[in-house]
Amino acid sequence: MRIAILGFGSVGKGVARVVQEKDLGITVTGLADSGSGIMDPDGIDLAAALERKATTGFCGDRSLAPLDVVDGADYDALVEVSPTRIEDGEPATTHIVHALSRGKHAVTSNKGPIALAHRRLRNLAGSHGVQLRYEATVCGAIPIMHVLQHDLAGNRVVALHGVLNGTCNFILTRMEDEGLTYDQALAEAREMGYAEADPTYDVKGIDAALKLVILANTIWDMGVTLDDVEITGIDLITPEAIRLACDRETTIRLIAEAIPEKGLLRVSPRIIPHGHPLLVEGTLNAVTLHTDLAGELTFIGRGAGSVETASAVIGDLLSIGEHHAGAH
């Protein structure tokens, strides 16, 4: 399979390294970052591209724009992992639209395009007979989309609960374990590289809500957006409140919840009992699916990180490869 990688930051480099190190039958024929691009139908020298990126800050030819690579390179699947604005999902949405319109599969780790334009992109992929996959957008390394679409195909998912944001979970874990204040725990998260300089997006529950939107639209085709989610963040939680919860063998976690029967889409700090399956430590993610046949299933795994996200992207690519090999 030939792929074009759009975006050469943490995830893009992670994908390149995995392709380079493992014999997966994947060749990279197009590569771009925000300011340069490179195309080679016989396969790009990834070691050289990584080296160039490290020394010059650019992976390829500065006269090539990312969209030139999307439109011009010879590939089967686009890997869209460029930095993307969450407000309008760009530039990733345009890249994906162009690739799908060319009859190329698209795999992305970008939440913006999927949260904002899922139906449009899905229909576009359908009309061109190609696949749109986005395992990496939700719960990092946990193959939740694959489980939903393949392994639980005959089930009806009745409800979903999840710990979808590693930053919030880390902060709450530290507040509970060490009695830290919110500000202290946030400072620690920044030091460890788990929180951005502006943590609003994570701590206000927006990131978790976007992931909930993606899950709800995938599972139930609800056609919802961020505005349909009731969102409360963790920035007002006090160590005293956590201690009061702990007195009763419970604690506080940021929980994303979807129950379509009740019209409920909510991200909020909640009290959960010690020993509860969703009570994971540190930056881990967890999702519980309530299904009609399989009952309750809980998945736990790493929610972020270069290699973990690359794992989800590679899984999508190989899944597309398998599907199309089987079809021939």
Place this chain on the structure above:
Amino acid sequence: MQVSMKLEMKDTPGQLVSVLTPISQCGGNIIAVIHQRDQESDSGVLDVQIVLDLPEGRLDDLVAQIKKRGVTITRIGKERLFLQRSLLMIGHIMHTDISDTVDQIDRTGYAEVSELSLVMPAINERSSARITLKTATATDMNSAVALLRKVSEKKEILIVEPLEE
């Protein structure tokens, strides 16, 4: 007056109805019937809790009627609120009149605040509290929680609810 009863009856069709009939004959009004089929009970016995409103002076009559139908009353009491749920409150709890918050719940007639633990770390800082609500039914509990959320929103107090799956 409100009365709660714990009954033990045969797990056969018609048993529950045969208990409910004398209640209405005594002028009683059923508020809640909570019946748990014990997974391990192969004994054919069914445990049922009933909460009812009964005119004064009719309790002895009702007890006799129920016993006559072969149903055992294992407990009887004035404790009518079986369900409880603890929530956390974070904000300026004292300065936004906590007694008014509690009053608004207690005045509903279907819910009561049974516990309040308050921690005030420092003057002018937000305080935290654990509040426990009691009601007779799940519907009442949801209404009470919704009311607490509404009152708290006005007072800019964050409510952290338990995850009820």
